[in-house]
Amino acid sequence: MLKYIGKRLLHLIPVMIIISIVIFAIVEMMPGDPVNAYLGVGSGTTPEQQQRLREELGLDEGPVVRYGLWLKRVLTGDFGRSLKYRRDVVDVIGQFIWNSFRLNIVAMILAFAIAIPVGIRSAVKKYGLFDNFWTVFSLTGVSMPSFFFALLLIFFIAIPTPWIPLNGMRTAIMAARGYPSRMAEIIDIGKHMILPVTVLTISSLASLTRYVRNSVIEVINQDYIRTARSKGLSEKVVIYKHAFRNALLPIVTLLGLYIPGLFGGSILLETVFIWPGIGNILYTSILDRDYSMVMAANVFYAVLMLAGNLLADVSYALVDPRVKVK
Amino acid sequence: MEKNMKNEIILEVDKIKKYFEVKKSFLDSGKSFVKAVDDVSFKLHKGETLGLVGESGCGKSTLGRTIVRLYQPTDGSIIYKGEDIAKFKGQKLKNLRKDMQIIFQDPYSSLNPRMNVSTIVGEAMLAHGIVKKGKEFQEKVVEVIERCGLSDYHIYRYPHQFSGGQRQRIGIARALALNPDFIVADEPVSALDVSIQSQILNLMMDLQEEMGLSYLFISHDLSVVKHISDRIGVMYLGSIVELANKKELYDDPLHPYTRALLSAIPVADPTKKKEMHAIIGEIPSNVNTPPGCKFHTRCVYAKDICKEVVPEYREVKPDHFVTCHFAGEI
Numbered sequence: 001m002l003k004y005i006g007k008r009l010l011h012l013i014p015v016m017i018i019i020s021i022v023i024f025a026i027v028e029m030m031p032g033d034p035v036n037a038y039l040g041v042g043s044g045t046t047p048e049q050q051q052r053l054r055e056e057l058g059l060d061e062g063p064v065v066r067y068g069l070w071l072k073r074v075l076t077g078d079f080g081r082s083l084k085y086r087r088d089v090v091d092v093i094g095q096f097i098w099n100s101f102r103l104n105i106v107a108m109i110l111a112f113a114i115a116i117p118v119g120i121r122s123a124v125k126k127y128g129l130f131d132n133f134w135t136v137f138s139l140t141g142v143s144m145p146s147f148f149f150a151l152l153l154i155f156f157i158a159i160p161t162p163w164i165p166l167n168g169m170r171t172a173i174m175a176a177r178g179y180p181s182r183m184a185e186i187i188d189i190g191k192h193m194i195l196p197v198t199v200l201t202i203s204s205l206a207s208l209t210r211y212v213r214n215s216v217i218e219v220i221n222q223d224y225i226r227t228a229r230s231k232g233l234s235e236k237v238v239i240y241k242h243a244f245r246n247a248l249l250p251i252v253t254l255l256g257l258y259i260p261g262l263f264g265g266s267i268l269l270e271t272v273f274i275w276p277g278i279g280n281i282l283y284t285s286i287l288d289r290d291y292s293m294v295m296a297a298n299v300f301y302a303v304l305m306l307a308g309n310l311l312a313d314v315s316y317a318l319v320d321p322r323v324k325v326k
Numbered sequence: 327m328e329k330n331m332k333n334e335i336i337l338e339v340d341k342i343k344k345y346f347e348v349k350k351s352f353l354d355s356g357k358s359f360v361k362a363v364d365d366v367s368f369k370l371h372k373g374e375t376l377g378l379v380g381e382s383g384c385g386k387s388t389l390g391r392t393i394v395r396l397y398q399p400t401d402g403s404i405i406y407k408g409e410d411i412a413k414f415k416g417q418k419l420k421n422l423r424k425d426m427q428i429i430f431q432d433p434y435s436s437l438n439p440r441m442n443v444s445t446i447v448g449e450a451m452l453a454h455g456i457v458k459k460g461k462e463f464q465e466k467v468v469e470v471i472e473r474c475g476l477s478d479y480h481i482y483r484y485p486h487q488f489s490g491g492q493r494q495r496i497g498i499a500r501a502l503a504l505n506p507d508f509i510v511a512d513e514p515v516s517a518l519d520v521s522i523q524s525q526i527l528n529l530m531m532d533l534q535e536e537m538g539l540s541y542l543f544i545s546h547d548l549s550v551v552k553h554i555s556d557r558i559g560v561m562y563l564g565s566i567v568e569l570a571n572k573k574e575l576y577d578d579p580l581h582p583y584t585r586a587l588l589s590a591i592p593v594a595d596p597t598k599k600k601e602m603h604a605i606i607g608e609i610p611s612n613v614n615t616p617p618g619c620k621f622h623t624r625c626v627y628a629k630d631i632c633k634e635v636v637p638e639y640r641e642v643k644p645d646h647f648v649t650c651h652f653a654g655e656i
Contacts, residue, residue, distance in 0.1 A: 223435040227500070230396055231450035232423025245440055320440070 001317070008310055015306065020074070023298045024067050027291055034059065037289035038083045074299070080292035084285060089296040093278060097263050099169060100270070100277035103193060104262040107200035111208055112255070114201075119212025120247075123220060124239060134209050141206025147268045150199045154272075158195055165192045167274040196273045200266070204258075211254060215247040222246070252319050256312030260304035336508055336540050337370040337393070342402035342412075344385075344392045348613065361612050362388040364564035365402075367639065368647075370508070375534065375541040377555030377572070379548055379587070381609065385564040386544045387431070390510040393542065394428045395419060406508070424454055427501035431513035433493035437485040437500075444481040447471060447499050454504060467503075473536075474499040475529060491522035498529065502537075510542045515550060527554055548591050552576065557645075560584045563612055563620045566639065570646040580642060580653045582625050619651065627656045 035054050039045055045053075054060050058069065073080065079089040122131040158164045165171065169192050170185075179185040219225065220243050228242040263278070270280035278297065285293035343366075345359035362385045370376050380386050392399050395411060404412045406426065414422055430436035437446055448457075448467045457463045468478045474495045485493055494514060501509055511530065515523040531554060533539060545551045551558055552572060559569040560583065568581040579585045586605045605624045610616050616623050622632035631651055639649045648654075 223430055223432055224438040226391075226396060227430060227436045227497075228438065228449075230394065230423065230428050231453060231500070232420045232504075233449070233453050234420075237453070242438055246438070 001314075004317070005310070005314060008313070012306055012310070016302070019302045020071065020299060021067070023295055023302070024063075024070065027294055027298075028063050030286075030289070030294075032289045034083060034289045034291050070295070079296040079299075082285070082290055082293045084288045084290045084293065089292045092281065092293065093296060093300060096276055096278045096281050099275065100279065101263055102189070103196050103200060103275065103277065104264070106193065107197050107204065108258055108262060110197070110201045111204040115205055115208035115212050116251070119209045120216050120239065120244060122209065122213040123216035126217060131213070134213075138206045138210050141202055145268075146199050146203045146266070147272050149202070150195065150269060150272045153195050153198060163191065164194055166195075167272070168192055169276055192275075196269060196275055199269060208254070212247070212251060215250045216243060219243045219247045249316070249320055252315045253312045256315045257308045259311060260308035264301060264304055333371045333373060335369050336372045336407060337542075338405040339369075339393060340367050340403045340405065342366050342389070342392060342404060343400045344388050344397055345400045358613055361564050361615055363392060363399075364615070365639075366561075366564075366566050367402075368559060368566065368569055370540055370542065372507075372540055373534070373538050374557065375543050375555045377551035377558040378542060378544045378561060379546060379551050379558060380561030381546060383609070383612070384561045385612070386546075386561055387512050388564075389561070390428065390512045390542060390544050394426050394510050395422065396428070420454070423450070424456075424504045425506050426508040426510070427504060427506040428510040428512060429494075429497050429501050429514045432517050433490055433497050434485075434517065436497060437493060439485055442482050442484050443467075443471065443476075443496055443499075446485070446496060447481075447503050450500070450504050456504070470503050471496070471499045473533070474502065475525075489522075490518050491525060494518060494522075494526050495529070498526075498533070502533065505537075507538070508540045508542075510544070512544045513546070514543075516545065516547065523550065524553075530554065548587065560587065563610065563615060565620060565649060566647070567621065567649045568647065570643075574643075574646055578646075580646070580648045581621075581650050582627055582656065583621050619649075621650075627652060 035050050035057070038053070039050070051060075058066065061069070070080075077090070081087065082089050082092050085092050118134055122128075122134050125131055154166055158166050169189060171188055171192075174184070174188055179188065220239075225238060225243055228238045233242075266277075267279035267283050269275070270277040271283055274280070278300070282294065282297040282301075285297065342363060343361070344363040345361050348358050348360055364385070366389055368376065378386050378389070388397065391397050393404055395404075395414060399412050402412065403410045406422075411419075411422055441449075444464070444467050447470055448463055451457050451466060452459060452463070457466050464481070467481055471480060472478065476492065476495050476499065480488075480492075485496065488496065494517075497514070514530070515526050518526060527550065530541070534541060541554070543551065543554055555572055557569065557571050558575050559566045560575075560581065561567070562583050568575065568579065568584045575584065576588065579588055583605070606626070607624045610620070610623055616633075617636075618634045619625070619628070619632040619637050622628040625632065629651075635651070637649050637651045639647055640653075642648045642653045650656075
């Protein structure tokens with residue numbers, strides 16, 4: 001198993017290099033000048049001063065040389081400084097990841113906790129009232145863009161309900177004065193999480209219930225379920241022990257892909273709710289031409305994606321006795 | 327092979343029917359039914375093997391599954407050891423599982439891929455409280471699988487680590503674990519190589535002798551059925567068209583469909599010329615079954631009466647039942 005994981009990690013190296021070249025090239029092609037963005041429009045600096053800054057930041061070299069230099073630094077763990085935050089990019093990302101994680105972990109737990117029982121029940125009573133309700137729910141959930149749903153929630157729920165905050169992560173005045181206790185801080189953040197978590201949960205719930213349902217339906221029609229029934233086992237044992245355990249396989253794969261996403265954040269949603277997460281940061285740093293930040297965030301997303309795939313494959317091998325790793 | 331023929335009757339199936347509802351379309355709310363099993367009656371003696379043959383889709387498997395109550399019969403009665411089990415539910419049905427079991431056709435898909443042999447074979451014993459978990463349980467599982475030709479070191483292996491023949495041995499061990507008296511074998515060797523087929527058939531016959539089992543043996547392979555059965559029933563479109571002692575059926579088939587089937591068995595002698603009773607046309611749909619005799623659309627002897635009157639399932643000779651107006655005349 002370890003050997004397998006090691007081998008998979010080795011395979012990731014060339015993939016990562018290609019991805020880094022692509023990211024570098026895309027960022028390179030972005031219109032706009034980082035020096036101007038850094039100094040601000042109308043900073044009153046002379047062209048000589050701008051040129052000096054350009055040299056200081058190493059922006060006067062050609063793209064190939066800069067890619068080499070960048071890669072060299074990245075390999076030592078140095079992603080450079082953020083032009084906007086005037087801090088190390090790694091620190092900035094590290095700070096905001098946890099804000100995204102906070103939202104996503106709650107939404108993911110809720111989504112799985114609801115989707116699994118709902119999916120099983122829909123599968124067992126296929127085309128019943130319960131199943132049809134969730135089918136309509138899923139279709140609506142999948143079809144509606146999350147930012148639109150977010151706006152609907154703000155308009156119809158948050159505005160008429162004064163204690164539900166519209167956006168942000170903390171109540172500004174409370175945060176500025178300092179929270180009276182840790183509990184008060186948790187409650188405050190919790191209130192701010194209600195809307196974004198609802199949107200995230202419902203949008204992943206929509207596809208997840210379908211996924212669980214179809215996976216269970218497929219297993220229920222297998223011959224070995226009939227075998228289990230012929231043993232005289234109770235229907236509960238047949239469904240939960242025989243059917244669900246086998247249906248779990250694709251769901252575990254899905255979970256593997258979800259886990260890295262926990263740190264990813266959602267650009268649109270975090271922008272709508274002004275949530276200080278990694279998605280929001282990526283978005284604003286693109287607007288600010290904060291090159292180091294954009295590159296680091298993209299590399300981070302790429303790593304997450306690859307880690308997710310690896311995790312899914314490994315968990316697959318762990319759950320299914322038939323997947324023997326060679 | 328003429329054993330125990332006049333023994334006690336263990337199972338009596340009387341006019342059993344199993345219809346499946348088919349939804350026509352979204353707009354048309356009218357119901358129609360697939361008549362998978364339509365009015366089947368027969369008796370099975372203790373220690374006997376009744377073979378059931380017929381082409382694909384004639385309702386053999388459905389009949390088998392209905393008898394062991396994996397399906398709820400639409401109508402008719404199933405008298406097993408003096409009790410009508412057709413409407414058993416809950417605890418009574420659960421207890422029935424101890425007494426009648428089924429061996430499935432496909433040894434690849436009928437075993438749960440995520441359970442090891444010990445669980446597959448032993449689960450039912452635990453569920454019915456025959457043994458408790460622990461040493462005794464393990465011994466019992468080993469005993470059952472050894473009886474079926476597997477070894478004790480196999481018990482912690484998973485189905486994918488076995489060959490097809492071994493898998494079917496697991497399937498048989500699983501069915502035997504509860505010590506049943508009656509087993510429905512639903513095409514147990516169809517998915518296996520010919521060389522393995524005979525091993526499994528011999529195993530089943532040995533077990534029958536040892537444990538006094540009664541089999542309902544379903545197959546589409548006439549030579550397999552001939553090898554293992556005492557009596558043979560021929561099914562066509564959900565009904566039994568002929569049922570007789572093996573020798574009697576092969577020597578003197580009375581139904582035109584049986585004759586056609588038997589004449590289709592290849593003979594391993596190229597010089598021997600055989601009289602062929604070819605049947606014409608395709609098998610009709612079992613949703614809109616033909617009126618009168620179901621076979622009349624393909625029967626070369628069909629007369630007017632065959633198109634209108636449903637022939638009776640009658641005993642033409644002692645222990646030889648035929649569903650044909652002209653049985654014995656043609």
